[in-house]
Amino acid sequence: MYAITGITGKVGGEVARHLLANGQPVRAVLRDRAKAADWAAKGCDIAIADMANAEQLAAAFAGTQGVFILPPSDFDPEPGYPEAKRVIDQVTRALMTARPQTVVCLSTIGADAPHDNLLTQRTLMERSLNAIDLPVSFLRPGWFMENALWDVASARDEGVLRSFLQPAGKAFPMVATRDVGRVAADLLRQHWAGTRIVELEGPARVSANDLAQAFAAVLARPVRVEIVSRESWEGLFRAQGMKNPQARIRMLDGFNEGWIEFSDQGRSAVKGDTALLEVITALVAGGAAT
Ligand SMILES: NC(=O)c1ccc[n+]([C@@H]2O[C@H](COP(=O)([O-])OP(=O)(O)OC[C@H]3O[C@@H](n4cnc5c(N)ncnc54)[C@H](OP(=O)(O)O)[C@@H]3O)[C@@H](O)[C@H]2O)c1
Numbered sequence: 001m002y003a004i005t006g007i008t009g010k011v012g013g014e015v016a017r018h019l020l021a022n023g024q025p026v027r028a029v030l031r032d033r034a035k036a037a038d039w040a041a042k043g044c045d046i047a048i049a050d051m052a053n054a055e056q057l058a059a060a061f062a063g064t065q066g067v068f069i070l071p072p073s074d075f076d077p078e079p080g081y082p083e084a085k086r087v088i089d090q091v092t093r094a095l096m097t098a099r100p101q102t103v104v105c106l107s108t109i110g111a112d113a114p115h116d117n118l119l120t121q122r123t124l125m126e127r128s129l130n131a132i133d134l135p136v137s138f139l140r141p142g143w144f145m146e147n148a149l150w151d152v153a154s155a156r157d158e159g160v161l162r163s164f165l166q167p168a169g170k171a172f173p174m175v176a177t178r179d180v181g182r183v184a185a186d187l188l189r190q191h192w193a194g195t196r197i198v199e200l201e202g203p204a205r206v207s208a209n210d211l212a213q214a215f216a217a218v219l220a221r222p223v224r225v226e227i228v229s230r231e232s233w234e235g236l237f238r239a240q241g242m243k244n245p246q247a248r249i250r251m252l253d254g255f256n257e258g259w260i261e262f263s264d265q266g267r268s269a270v271k272g273d274t275a276l277l278e279v280i281t282a283l284v285a286g287g288a289a290t
Contacts, residue, residue: 002188003027003061003100005051006070007044008035010146011106014181015068016044019188029060051087057094066188067095069105071125075118076242084121092128104187105129106180107138109173109199110251110260117250119260130195137187141180142173142201142262142269143255145279148211152283155215155223163208164233164252168225171205172255173262176279179272199262199269206276214280 002019006012007028016026020042028039031050040046047060051072061067069091074083095103110119111126129136143165154160165172183200208225216223228236233252237245254260262269 010177018185054090054093058097061098064100067100103136118247161212168208171207173201174206175202176274
């Protein structure tokens with residue numbers, strides 16, 4: 001039995017679908033019972049647990065061969081990351097109680113970055129799970145191609161892609177969530193000792209210009225890149241309601257300045273096979289709101 005957290009989201013859903021397609025038993029770990037029916041209909045066990053509740057998580061992980069940990073995203077964390085630390089503490093305790101045979105934890109590129117930034121939340125998760133005596137794989141994917149969902153409306157309605165990744169021609173490690181889920185499902189079925197890190201990116205690196213070109217091809221209209229200037233970020237993020245934009249700003253700096261990178265510029269990273277155009281086609285078909 002494989003317990004999958006974050007199953008109602010993009011990556012967790014892919015992990016579960018891959019396991020089910022390979023005839024493996026899956027326990028769907030959800031916080032919202034209203035979302036259980038779809039997974040029960042697919043033949044999954046259901047466990048209700050919040051990522052910040054060790055008791056619920058330990059029950060959900062009990063008797064499993066493998067557990068997939070998807071740490072919840074927090075783009076606007078309080079200084080010092082208290083919420084992430086609460087989740088890390090509860091997840092760690094639950095794993096120590098349930099002692100599954102293997103653990104795959106979704107981490108991120110930049111979990112080893114030298115400067116504090118939004119991804120430090122995953123540095124802390126890795127540090128905590130490194131200290132438990134279980135086989136743990138940390139899957140570190142690049143930037144999700146699906147983040148381009150936020151560009152669908154402006155590309156479609158204005159022919160503009162506003163980019164925080166810059167300069168426009170610089171190519172970044174990106175990957176489709178379908179590939180992340182498939183690799184995580186494969187890792188869950190392997191056996192290893194201790195902890196290990198698996199870096200993952202897509203078949204080719206992607207620049208803002210590439211994103212604009214992909215949108216232009218799919219939308220059949222010109223799409224140009226507009227660089228969002230570094231000086232405007234803080235005001236922009238605060239206007240959008242963020243209270244602590246620095247962590248996100250430093251993450252973007254890390255990508256743009258190159259200190260958020262894979263260990264050897266991605267040469268030894270596992271490569272997914274989903275192309276950018278496929279993801280953009282699906283996002284446009286999904287039709288993001290204006
Ligand atoms: N975006 C990127 O470029 C990128 C790159 C590398 C790594 N990552 C990592 O990818 C992860 C996000 O994956 P995703 O895009 O698949 O996320 P997603 O689609 O937003 O789904 C999030 C999932 O987590 C669940 N969840 C959130 N808070 C929870 C809580 N307190 N208790 C239980 N479940 C909770 C959600 O459940 P509900 O349905 O109940 O909300 C949902 O199933 C993050 O850990 C992030 O650090 C992202």
